[in-house]
Amino acid sequence: MYNQFSQGQYFPAEKCTQNCMIFMLKGDLLINSAEYPGTTLHSNQIILQAIGSTMELLALTDVEYIVYRFTELPALCEERYKEILNRSEAPLTYTPLTAIPKLKYLLKDLAEYLREQSPACGKYIDIKCQELVYILTCYYPLPQISTFFYPISTYTExxxxxxxxxxxxxxxxxxxxxxxxxxxxxxxxxxxxxxxxxxxxxxxxxxxxxxxxxxxxxxxxxxxxxxxxxxxxxxxxxxxxxxxxxxxxxxxxxxxxxxxxxxxxxxxxxxxxxxxxxxxxx
Structure with missing residues (x-):
């Protein structure tokens, strides 16, 4: 889902009913959650919130971001994903992930598509989500991406x-x-x-x-x-x-x-x- 909000837009604390990732495209977004208390997300930063977590948002500037909600991630490179989850450990402090160039290109194309197409083609979005997960799981260093996925590592069963x-x-x-x-x-x-x-x-x-x-x-x-x-x-x-x-x-x-x-x-x-x-x- 593509979101675009003006400065000052506020979303009160709400419980996540699915796992979700937030991909910042533009602006500064203040998030308040157990994992990211009082954290400002900047352009090209990414966070992951697990189902059941509570999240509060405030647009500090005009913002654009994509939210990807999911129950289970697409089954791509399963061995790599299992290795990521097996190595997941709770960090002392959660830090937003920074988008690498390959992911930036994908997000830019996806944002343009979502802005232009209404309603969007579900099959096309599914393919793009698979590509997104592939980049996250296969192009980031294992220690870094294992920390990123830690919030959902306990819900794999x-x-x-x-x-x-x-x-x-x-x-x-x-x-x-x-x-x-x-x-x-x-x-x-x-x-x-x-x-x-x-x-x-x-x-x-x-x-x-x-x-x-x-x-x-x-x-x-x-x-x-x-x-x-x-x-x-x-x-x-x-x-x-x-x-x-x-x-x-x-x-x-x-x-x-x-x-x-x-x-x-x-x-x-x-x-x-x-x-x-x-x-x-x-």
Whole structure:
């Protein structure tokens, strides 16, 4: 997707529903994410954000960039890609990748095509994406590109990726298991083996993280946030927030606006949680 925005255009923090790469073509774009906190992207720089990560953007100048969203990368030079993932290690500090000349030419042609063609030819775009991935995986030094791909290295297994892509779309474990074609027993076992924590605890932790992010970094109505996370009433939502963060949703939002840093203070105990859903049903 080709994007062109004027200086001052702001995109509030939003969770990535797919892996995505941002290829800067022109201007300066401020990004704020866990991997790139307060980082300014310049022309010919590239970053990768994994599914589930949260990203906030601000155009410091007029900007042009291409966003490539994907579930899995095209199957090209698989041995090379496996080697890249096997060598991936978390860097001390994430640094944007710089486009090499071969990649610059491809991005320039692709941007011109996307500006001129509406709608774009899907097959042509698929071919260009394959070429893009080929250049990234085969023309960059292995240590450098391994660091670049680290954010998605933990999601290479299909079960991992399924969980990250769908955990916020389900209300309980049975629904989660059914969505993936698993029996509930098998799903619980696979999940516990992979994450070393029961499904309900993991989902509740993710729920807390999402609620806290929405209260602090978005202007969504309290009722909309409550409904999004499956609470059957605002009172249940308020109780959940008090137990998890120590205050009501409105108070938390006000405290955050005053510069206070809000944190999760506890985890749900066994029994019925305050959303009206029993953890055992999760």
């Amino acid at each position: 299909s079960f991992h990726y399924f969980v990250m892509q769908n955990y916020d779309k389900v209300k309980n474990v049975e629904e989660f298991a059914h969505l993936g074609g698993y029996t509930t027993t098998t799903f619980r076992r696979l999940f516990k083996n992979m994450y070393n924590v029961p499904v309900y605890e993991w989902i509740l932790d993710k729920k807390r993280e999402g609620i806290l992010n929405d209260l602090q970094h978005t202007k969504q109505r309290i009722s909309a946030i409550s409904a999004r996370y499956g609470f059957d009433s605002l009172s249940h939502f308020a109780h959940f927030c008090k137990d998890s963060f120590g205050d009501t949703p409105r108070s938390l939002r006000k405290r955050s606006a005053n510069g206070e840093r809000i944190t999760i203070i506890c985890k749900e105990k066994a029994g019925e949680d305050n959303s009206g859903t029993k953890p055992a049903d999760l």
